[in-house]
Amino acid sequence: MPFMTIIFGDTIDSFGGTVNTKDVVHKVSKMSLNFVYLALGSGVASFFQMACWMVTGERQAARIRSLYLKTILRQDIGFFDKEAKTGEIVGRMSGDTVLIQDALGEKVGKFIQLVATFVGGFVIAFVKGWLLALVLLSSFPPLVISAAAMSIIIGKMASQGQTAYSVAATVVEQTIGSIRTVASYTGEKEAITKYKKSLTKAYKSGVQEGLAAGLGLGAATFIMFCSYALAIWFGGKMILEKGYTGGDVINVLFAVLTGSVSLGQASPCMSAFAAGQAAAFKMFETINRKPKIDAYNTEGLQLDDIRGDIELRDVHFSYPARPEEQIFSGFSLSIPSGTTAALVGQSGSGKSTVINLIERFYDPQAGEVLIDNINLREFQLKWIRKKIGLVSQEPVLFTSSIKDNIAYGKDGATTEEIRAAVELANAAKFIDKLPQGLDTMVGEHGTQLSGGQKQRVAIARAILKDPRILLLDEATSALDAESERIVQEALDRIMTNRTTIIIAHRLSTVRNADMIAVIHQGKIVEKGTHSELTKEPEGPYSQLIRLQDLSTVSEQNALDDQDMLEPMNSVRNLSQQFSLLQSISQKSSEIGNSSRHSFSITFGVPTTSMLETEPIESNAQALAPSQLPPEVSLCRLAYLSKPEIIVLLLGSIAAVANGVIFPVLGIVISGMIKTFYEPRDELRKDSKFWALIFVLLGVASLLAQPSKSYFFAVAGCKLIRRIRLMCFKKVVYMEVSWFDEPEHSSGALGARLSADAASMRGLATSFNA
Structure with missing residues (x-):
């Protein structure tokens, strides 16, 4: 792109500075061939850039996912008691690795391209007109500050959203992994409520993330348009006072314009980097953890055998x-x-x-x-x-x-x-x-x-x-x-x-x-x-036997004659249990137990259940392989967004307003170029006019960009929340036999909710862009 500004500037000079028509055609034809050569080189480079970085992102994500799982299996049991839950681990391996893949894939190549465009643009600008380029460089510090603030806020919001989704993944794993218990106690509504609560937190973080991205991009665009206004006004002075040609001003302006726009285009990459960094931080925190008891440690004694003492x-x-x-x-x-x-x-x-x-x-x-x-x-x-x-x-x-x-x-x-x-x-x-x-x-x-x-x-x-x-x-x-x-x-x-x-x-x-x-x-x-132990009738072991026998008899009596219990028998049983507990406590004290508490026995009473049947049901046979799910049309996704129709309408209006700015910019630029070849008096007056127009375009972008990002973030995050909640509601109310199929396990369904929802969020983001 920076090289194109050189060809473009020479082309403008060919039109504006040449009187002979034949010379114009000859020079423009030569410039046109340069455009063709540039297009061919750019096309080949773009192909290899995208292909190589996409492959790199896929391989890095797969490697990180494998390393994370290996590290999880390496940890001691205390790690799972305190720091990790199954649902959180599944969510990280499925959802967070998608964000890491996005941050390590084609967006890295895109970011390198944009940085090269930025550097190349300013180098060419300084070569062609260092004084004008130096004036335009004054817009750089505000751009860096706005981009840095946006990156920090987006990273923070993305981290909060990922934490909320990890909690939601834990709810999914616990619910589906214990679906029989959930169904038997009709706990579906409680599970759905917990899941919805976590999704609501993630929704709020997503909306704030979208608003921060919109404000950052809007501020960057406003600063760039203001710098263009400054370039037009100061460029007119350079033509009048320093002997610049219109092509030189256009070359410097478009070189700086190309470099500056590349920073604005880098904001989605920076957002992806921030989200990927937040996801990678938590994954690498686990990967770098040194377990106290290392299951993969190859050091230590290995004898021929052990006796078993x-x-x-x-x-x-x-x-x-x-x-x-x-x-x-x-x-x-x-x-x-x-x-x-x-x-x-x-x-x-x-x-x-x-x-x-x-x-x-x-x-x-x-x-x-x-x-x-x-x-x-x-x-x-x-x-x-x-x-x-x-x-x-x-x-x-x-x-x-x-x-x-x-x-x-x-x-x-x-x-x-x-x-x-x-x-x-x-x-x-x-x-x-x-x-x-x-x-x-x-x-x-x-x-x-x-x-x-x-x-x-x-x-x-x-x-x-x-x-x-x-x-x-x-x-x-x-x-x-x-x-x-x-x-x-x-x-x-x-x-x-x-x-x-x-x-x-x-x-x-x-x-x-x-x-x-x-x-x-x-x-x-x-x-x-x-x-030996039963020889001590008042010993703890003997008391345990009598207490368990008493519990078994009491339970059997309750089962046989549940409706005809006599209060006096219950009192007598309680009295006997109390005396047994008291004697066990005394015996424990005699042996030397210094505890202040009595030795109370709380054994569960065995319950009667159906006798085990040797053959299992016929539906335990091998399940048929799963079929590929049918594709879902975008119309159905759009229909799911029907409750947000007003929000989408407002977002579309803001998107149209933001999109119209750049076609209008083409008209403004053509008028600006014409001004540089006007007589001195008209050049002095018209340069101020077109500078004011650029400022107005910057104000319009400052209002339209955040509005577009906010409204589409609200609609997109609500859509994701609705789809996740609909899927989870549908899943928890499925018949229990449905969960017996391998593709309907808690891990598979949890990963599907995490990864597919992340992909749909990417679709909503692309639609916003």
Whole structure:
């Protein structure tokens, strides 16, 4: 563009400074060829500029997305307790990477082009007429200030909007991930209200961002038009006093005009950079985070094997999310290899914390966790975790086949190894009855399987790697009687020759344990075998058994005779429970527990549920592949904007007014060029007139540009909010079976709401532009 101003200036001189017609035709023909050569070079350069930078943006975004996911998987559990939520992570990977891609893609090439235009324009201007160029340069500081203010405000508003969208993404993930619970409690309206609240915050930020962009661009255009007015007036003086030609003034003016306009055209790029920077800041904050427990750390001990001796020695621990609540204060426990140890006690006493420390999900603040008399911190984390198998109360299954879920337990597991694990887990019978066997899809979170079936798949996954240490965290507490019996048979098979720690809810499942430890408020108050502990009729373990039996009987009576309860029986039961609690508290004090609180037992009472049916429903078969969604016409999107018709009308009027300015500018420029070749008296008068016209055009732009940006931001952000809310409302009220399809998982739907809405916002922004 700056080179074009040289050719254009020479062309103007050819028309205005030559009297002979033949000379005019010859010179103009020569200039025309120069325009053709410039067009060819510009076309080739533009193609490579756009193609290369678009590819670069795509690759950078993919690399950042991959690095972010790798870093997330690397973090310690404390990070997820305090700093990150699943919905926020999905929103960042889908929505924020779109903004980063936009900031690293073709807009970088465009910005470099515009900067080169700006520099080249002013260089040519100074070469052709340094005094006039120096006067025009006075407009540069106000331009920089307005652009910087706009960039700062847009970055701040974009960051607030992204935070609000992250909260909205968390609501989506939590709602869809637990859609059965939401539907059973008719919590759809509450979820929609929370989602709408987050979208409203994002809407306000979007409108403020649009207004800031409009004000910045309007101010920049006003300053540029004022500088043109100054150039016309001062250029006339240069022609009269310094011997400039009309072509020289036009060359300098258009070189500065081209350079200055390039700054205005750079404002969308700067807006994209600010939004991308705000998105990248939060992503790279996570990427650069150094985890306290690094899952990818390759340093540490790797032995041939371990025996399985476990010891917690004088452990002090509190969770990172609740540092003021001390779980363990000097806790010690020793479990010899090959034995089965059961941990019992009230909820919140610290039983699951023992498993969390052995798995090294957390490190104690003081004390040691030892395996084979070696501090757990000295082992390579990945290696030691391969020696430990974990089965939780609520098994976690992924949206894939049964075979894939089991194979996650061991890298490179063969089909024969998976089949052997299935047999050991007592799961072969129900899997063989499925139409697709091991290839049956389990649905999101395993919703296509019953509780007992999910638990057996989880057991097969845990024993696939043949662990030396097996951790069972209330593995049967959530199951009905028949499912518990089947799962318990599987557990009895696999506990042989392994160090096993059982966290038990039902005390009947730990009678055969080699050691039972009763934990109360982070301390072991009693320890021994079942037979040893029951010899103390007033001991904590015996009291736990009687209290659980009493709770079971009370529950059974309530189920059998719910309408005929006698008040005296309730009083008697309460009295018995109180005496049991009191005696347990006394026994706890005798053992040395210094806590001021009594040892209260709050075990949940097992409920009766339907017996597990071995085969699952036929709709658990492999789902048909999803079809591509049909294209949506722009007319439908326009119809969705019907409530904002007045706002769109006002925005269109402002856009028309802003658009008319530049065609009018062509007329003004032609009159201005003619003035430079007029006699001296007319030149002095007309230069002032055209300078005033440029100022008026600047005022019109200052009013029209912010109005256009504001009204279209209001309409566009309301459209995005409406579409997001409509989609979410439609999704949460779908039948539950709809969510069993892989393409309707919480992650897929959350990403679709984030990424597609970001794309639609880009469409609205392009329409505004």
